[in-house]
Amino acid sequence: MTLMFDVASVMMVAIGCCYGLLAFVAYSSYRRAGSKSLLLFMGGFLMLSITYIYGGVAGAYHPFNGGLFEHVLSEFALGGFLADVTVKNMVVFEALGVVAVVLFIIALYKAYLKGI
Amino acid sequence: MIPVFASTFLSDPLVISLRWLIILAYGVLCGLSLTVFFKKERKTLFLFLAAAFSILMIVELGSFYFEPMLGWLYYYLVRRFEWLRFSLNYMYNAQLEVWLILQSLHFLVITVFGLAMILAGWVGGKHSKEGKK
Numbered sequence: 001m002t003l004m005f006d007v008a009s010v011m012m013v014a015i016g017c018c019y020g021l022l023a024f025v026a027y028s029s030y031r032r033a034g035s036k037s038l039l040l041f042m043g044g045f046l047m048l049s050i051t052y053i054y055g056g057v058a059g060a061y062h063p064f065n066g067g068l069f070e071h072v073l074s075e076f077a078l079g080g081f082l083a084d085v086t087v088k089n090m091v092v093f094e095a096l097g098v099v100a101v102v103l104f105i106i107a108l109y110k111a112y113l114k115g116i
Numbered sequence: 117m118i119p120v121f122a123s124t125f126l127s128d129p130l131v132i133s134l135r136w137l138i139i140l141a142y143g144v145l146c147g148l149s150l151t152v153f154f155k156k157e158r159k160t161l162f163l164f165l166a167a168a169f170s171i172l173m174i175v176e177l178g179s180f181y182f183e184p185m186l187g188w189l190y191y192y193l194v195r196r197f198e199w200l201r202f203s204l205n206y207m208y209n210a211q212l213e214v215w216l217i218l219q220s221l222h223f224l225v226i227t228v229f230g231l232a233m234i235l236a237g238w239v240g241g242k243h244s245k246e247g248k249k
Binding site: 007008011012015018019021022025026028029030031032033035038041045052090091094095097098101102104105108109111112115116 | 130142148151220239
């Protein structure tokens with residue numbers, strides 16, 4: 001088990017942090033304007049923030065790099081337990097993205113009905 | 117050594133369907149923002165939102181193409197055409213660069229979203245103050 005923060009992983013964590021900041025900006029706007037749709041936007045940005053931080057850390061985790069499992073990777077075996085863990089990571093990553101998108105859709109619909 | 121990309125496992129059908137769902141949803145969000153842009157006041161705000169969602173859709177579509185190329189397809193090709201390993205490694209690194217450039221578009225999206233949120237707070241605050249008067 002190794003954590004190897006390559007450029008891609010660091011970039012994803014940085015994107016996640018920026019989305020966190022954006023959520024704070026949306027919250028400040030909510031405090032100022034008082035619109036509930038801005039709160040939903042904040043929720044969406046928070047979800048994207050968690051998604052990218054999670055994705056960056058999960059991407060930095062290389063279960064096959066320990067040497068012991070390198071032959072599994074070279075044989076391109078997808079059926080193993082460690083591969084299964086990575087698939088679960090990807091499913092969580094995408095599911096969080098879906099939640100963010102749903103929040104955005106509700107926020108826009110509310111904005112359409114009542115305005116921001 | 118070529119690093120293992122997390123999306124080596126993008127061949128999972130559930131992951132693929134969730135990805136398509138997200139891409140389609142960003143398209144719908146872009147359309148919704150444009151609808152609000154044409155029908156409601158405060159047009160700039162919704163134009164910013166439409167721009168941000170359309171860039172997000174492009175980033176997701178690009179990732180959908182590049183990530184298998186950086187994962188399972190690379191390993192398949194290397195195993196199938198061992199004599200092409202040097203060129204495939206070169207292709208892998210070049211595509212990784214393009215993937216990174218594509219991901220950097222997220223910073224542009226964050227900026228546009230940030231402007232939209234600031235605008236929403238600014239104009240909304242002005243409206244609510246006028247309402248109080």
